[in-house]
Amino acid sequence: MKGFKNVVYMSLAIGMLFYSIPQLNFRDIGSLPMIFSMVWIAMALLVIAAHLHQILGVDEEKRQELSRIKRMKKWQMEQLVQGRRKMLQFRK
Secondary structure: OHHHHHHHHHHHHHHHHHHHHHHOOOOOOOOHHHHHHHHHHHHHHHHHHHHHHHHHOHHHHHHHHHHHHHHHHHHHHHHHHHHHHHHHHHHO
């Protein structure tokens, strides 16, 4: 469901981009309408890139790697605590 939502939103953003390009002003270099057009296109491309990033699952791989690292640190901490317990029991 989550991936489907990203595909729909990305498709809408692409549709808005294709619809707006012929209507944006690119004639007068340095004018406010041209600056607005360039910023609008940059924002639309940023939205499309964000949805594509989610669809490709790049964050999922990073999340899995971080989860693996956290499990390893937890295991190491448990080993350290168990080792100290053994040392305390040995001293008694």
